Structures are given as C-alpha cells and as structure tokens.
Amino acid sequence: MSEPNDLDPAPAEDPIAASLKxxxxxxxxxxxxxxxxxxxxxxxxxxxEADADDGETGPAGVPAxxxxxxxxxxxxxxxxxxxxxxxxxxxxxxxxxxxxxxxxPHAPPIAQTERPLEVIxxxxxxxxxxxxxxxxxxxxxxxxxxxxxxREPPEVCDVEAGGYxxxxxxxxxTLLGECGGRSGTSCDTFDLPADRALLVQLSxxxxxxxxxEHPWTDPKPTLPPGSRYxxxxxxxxxxxxxxxxxxxxxxxxxxxxx
Amino acid sequence: xxxxxxxxxxxxxxxxxxxFRASSRVLWCVAVGVVGDRAHGEDIVQEAALVAxxxxxxxxxxxxxxxxxxxxxxxxxxxxxxxxxxxxVALDAEGTRLVPAGLPGADAQTSFDRSVSNAxxxxxxxxxxxxxxxxxxxxxxxxxxxxxxxxAGTAMSHVSRARxxxxxxxxxxxxxxxxxxP
Numbered sequence: 001m002s003e004p005n006d007l008d009p010a011p012a013e014d015p016i017a018a019s020l021k022x023x024x025x026x027x028x029x030x031x032x033x034x035x036x037x038x039x040x041x042x043x044x045x046x047x048x049e050a051d052a053d054d055g056e057t058g059p060a061g062v063p064a065x066x067x068x069x070x071x072x073x074x075x076x077x078x079x080x081x082x083x084x085x086x087x088x089x090x091x092x093x094x095x096x097x098x099x100x101x102x103x104x105p106h107a108p109p110i111a112q113t114e115r116p117l118e119v120i121x122x123x124x125x126x127x128x129x130x131x132x133x134x135x136x137x138x139x140x141x142x143x144x145x146x147x148x149x150x151r152e153p154p155e156v157c158d159v160e161a162g163g164y165x166x167x168x169x170x171x172x173x174t175l176l177g178e179c180g181g182r183s184g185t186s187c188d189t190f191d192l193p194a195d196r197a198l199l200v201q202l203s204x205x206x207x208x209x210x211x212x213e214h215p216w217t218d219p220k221p222t223l224p225p226g227s228r229y230x231x232x233x234x235x236x237x238x239x240x241x242x243x244x245x246x247x248x249x250x251x252x253x254x255x256x257x258x
Numbered sequence: 259x260x261x262x263x264x265x266x267x268x269x270x271x272x273x274x275x276x277x278f279r280a281s282s283r284v285l286w287c288v289a290v291g292v293v294g295d296r297a298h299g300e301d302i303v304q305e306a307a308l309v310a311x312x313x314x315x316x317x318x319x320x321x322x323x324x325x326x327x328x329x330x331x332x333x334x335x336x337x338x339x340x341x342x343x344x345x346x347v348a349l350d351a352e353g354t355r356l357v358p359a360g361l362p363g364a365d366a367q368t369s370f371d372r373s374v375s376n377a378x379x380x381x382x383x384x385x386x387x388x389x390x391x392x393x394x395x396x397x398x399x400x401x402x403x404x405x406x407x408x409x410a411g412t413a414m415s416h417v418s419r420a421r422x423x424x425x426x427x428x429x430x431x432x433x434x435x436x437x438x439x440p
Contacts, residue, residue, distance in 0.1 A: 012289065015370070016374055016424050016425065019367075019371050020368060020374060020378070020389070020390065020394055021376040021393065021394055021395045022371060023295055023296070023371055023374065023375060024287070024290060024394045025394060026282075026283040026286040026299070026394075026395070027286075027300065027304055027389070029283060029286060029300065029303065032282065032300060032303060032304045032307065033275075033278065033282055035275075035304065036275055036278050036279075036307045036308070036311065037275045037279070039271075039308060039311055040271035040272060040274055040275035040311060041271070041272075041275075043271040044270065044271040044272055044312065047271070203372045213311070214308065215312065216308060216312045217308075255304070
C-alpha cells in the first residue's frame with residue numbers, strides 16, 4: 001500500500017506518542033486467539049462431519065451402505081484436521097505478541113495450560129450432563145458467588161445484564177448466585193459446562209440451575225441415566241438456555257428475559 | 259493474505275482463525291479506541307470474534323476481513339460503551355460513583371500518563387481510534403482506512419487533529435519549564 005504524506009508527522013521523540021505506547025500497547029491476546037482457533041476447528045469439524053453425513057444418505061438409487069467407508073474416513077479426517085488446526089494456530093510463534101513484563105513467545109501457552117479442554121471432546125454431551133447432574137447434588141456453592149440479588153439496586157442489575165439474558169428482579173424465582181458473564185466468577189470454578197449460569201431457588205424452595213450458552217458453544221448436555229433431575233432447553237434470541245431442575249416442569253428458564 | 263486486502267473467496271473457519279490471529283492486536287486497539295478504556299478491549303474482541311465466527315456467511319467475497327471484523331468490533335464496542343454509560347448514570351443516581359483517588363507519591367511519568375489518558379478521553383471516537391492505530395500499532399493510513407471504512411485522507415485528518423488537540427490539552431506538561439531568573 002502506498003502511504004500518503006502525513007499531514008502532521010509526530011516528532012521522533014514525541015512524549016505523547018511515547019505515553020500512548022506505554023499505556024495502550026495491546027496485551028498478549030494468545031488466550032483469545034487460542035479459543036477462537038479452537039472454536040474455528042470445532043466448526044470446521046462439524047461442517048466436515050455434516051458433509052460426511054450427507055454423503056451417507058447416498059445418491060438416489062445407491063444404498064447408503066455403499067458410502068459408509070467414505071463417511072468414516074471423512075469423520076476421521078475432520079477430527080485430525082481440527083486437531084492439527086488448533087495446534088497450528090494456537091501455537092505461539094509471533095515475536096511481538098508478548099508485551100513488556102509478560103512471558104515471551106516461547107513461554108508455555110497460557111490458554112493451553114489453563115483450559116486444556118478448549119477442543120470439545122466427542123463425549124461433550126455426556127460430560128456436560130454429568131457436570132450438571134453433579135452440581136445440584138453437591139450443594140449450592142454458587143450461592144456465595146456474585147449475584148444481582150435484592151441487595152443491589154435492580155436498575156444496576158438490569159443495566160449490567162443489558163443485552164444479556166437475565167432474571168428480572170421481580171421474577172417468581174429467587175436468584176441465589178451467578179457465575180460467568182460479568183459476574184467476575186468463572187463457571188469453571190464450579191465445574192459447570194457453561195459460559196454463564198444462574199443458581200435459583202424455585203417456588204418450592206428447591207434449587208435449580210439455568211445455564212446460558214451461545215449456539216456455537218452449546219454442549220448439548222444429556223443427563224446421566226437415573227438422574228433425579230430433569231433438563232429443559234429453551235432458545236432465547238441468540239442464546240441457548242438449559243434448566244436443570246428437580247421439578248417436572250421448567251420454572252426459571254421461561255422467566256429469563258433479554 | 260493480508261487482512262486488509264480484499265478476499266476473493268468466502269471465509270472458512272480455518273481462514274477466519276488465521277486472519278483473526280493476524281489482526282487481533284489491531285482489533286483490540288479499535289475496541290479500546292471506541293470505548294476509551296483498555297480494561298474491556300479483550301472482552302470485546304473475543305465476543306466479536308465468536309459472533310463473527312458464527313456468521314461467516316455474512317462475509318462478502320471481494321471485501322476485506324479487516325473491514326468486516328472492524329465493523330463487528332466497533333458495533334460491539336459501541337454497545338458496550340452505551341451500557342457502561344447507562345450503568346454510570348444509575349450509579350451516579352445512587353450517589354455511589356467511584357472517583358479515582360489521587361496517587362500520592364506518583365512519579366512525573368505516571369502523572370503525565372494520566373494526563374495523556376485524560377486528554378485522549380476528550381477526543382472524538384474516530385480521532386481516538388485513528389490516533390491509537392497510527393501511534394500504538396503503527397498502521398499505515400491506507401490500512402486504517404480499510405479497517406474503519408473511511409477514505410485514507412479522512413484517517414490522516416483525524417490523526418492530525420487528534421495530535422493537535424492532545425498537544426493543546428497537554429501544553430502545560432509538554433512545554434519545558436523555564437528556569438526562574440535569579
């Protein structure tokens with residue numbers, strides 16, 4: 001690209017420019033890049049798998065079984081490609097990625113050590129179901145986490161949750177705790193398969209949990225056999241909600257608003 | 259392929275991840291330029307990337323990745339800024355606004371940095387974003403133009419005016435003090 005002449009070039013030792021560089025140099029974004037790479041790899045694998053599924057139905061007049069070996073190869077190739085893509089993209093190679101005072105480019109990748117499960121394994125649904133089932137049985141640790149409860153002005157909660165699914169303060173169920181979103185507490189702390197989750201007390205006094213996910217991070221949980229809970233799914237705008245509850249009907253998820 | 263060049267093909271997830279990695283620092287600057295606060299840059303960039311990844315089919319072949327992603331980042335950053343303002347109004351109404359306390363003993367550089375940061379907040383969103391992109395990540399004007407979907411001359415003008423306004427606001431700090439005559 002040809003660069004036009006600067007209307008007002010900054011002096012070589014401009015103290016303002018130096019201060020801006022000191023204060024506004026981008027931080028290391030490796031963790032975000034790794035997460036995006038993992039999501040992209042999952043998407044790529046899903047697309048290949050979908051293509052393979054299409055292939056399994058076979059063209060008109062051709063038995064599906066005739067295409068089966070090709071489908072298997074496509075699925076296997078999809079997973080191999082996804083794994084290779086994550087390794088290729090998430091591996092730190094850029095020299096300018098680490099600002100002053102942070103680990104250099106050859107330090108262990110932060111995202112990989114902190115969140116080794118960025119690539120959703122094939123058993124995600126079962127794993128997520130086990131986590132959800134176990135969470136409520138373990139107790140209500142999340143109740144001590146940040147929540148927009150009665151102790152905070154409702155308008156602050158509404159604004160904080162603006163554009164995000166939230167329980168209106170006057171809802172029939174009581175919000176006991178929250179993780180993810182802007183709560184400042186990661187749902188990983190509670191071994192929950194969700195970016196954001198709300199622990200609520202139902203009208204019966206029992207506890208339920210509502211997990212809020214984006215479609216592209218939807219774990220599609222399935223509760224383990226014999227679970228004493230029921231799981232209900234609801235789509236709200238661009239979000240997917242799961243309510244895990246001991247009740248036969250969902251009480252909290254239908255009350256969630258954008 | 260540069261994120262600023264028009265892409266003839268549709269975006270695949272793998273291509274998206276590669277281009278995102280090449281432009282994440284620039285996108286962070288755009289987010290910070292819009293909201294005027296570096297604390298939320300990472301959240302906005304991550305959210306924008308995940309939103310865009312879910313809408314790859316909205317990318318038009320023949321346009322640049324930087325323009326497409328830049329637009330998404332700006333949109334989310336503006337949303338974020340609006341929410342923060344509304345929240346601040348609510349906090350003000352409650353009389354609970356937190357005013358940054360002075361830092362006794364802070365050195366001259368810290369004090370100057372704070373003044374620069376305050377002066378930066380006085381700029382318009384476009385001026386601030388263009389100035390950060392030019393100064394901090396040292397983009398060419400043509401790249402800023404592609405990223406923010408404006409003519410290169412306009413980007414140059416924003417940077418020039420931003421520098422002039424910053425200098426005017428910081429005149430006291432940048433003008434060398436004259437020694438007192440005996």
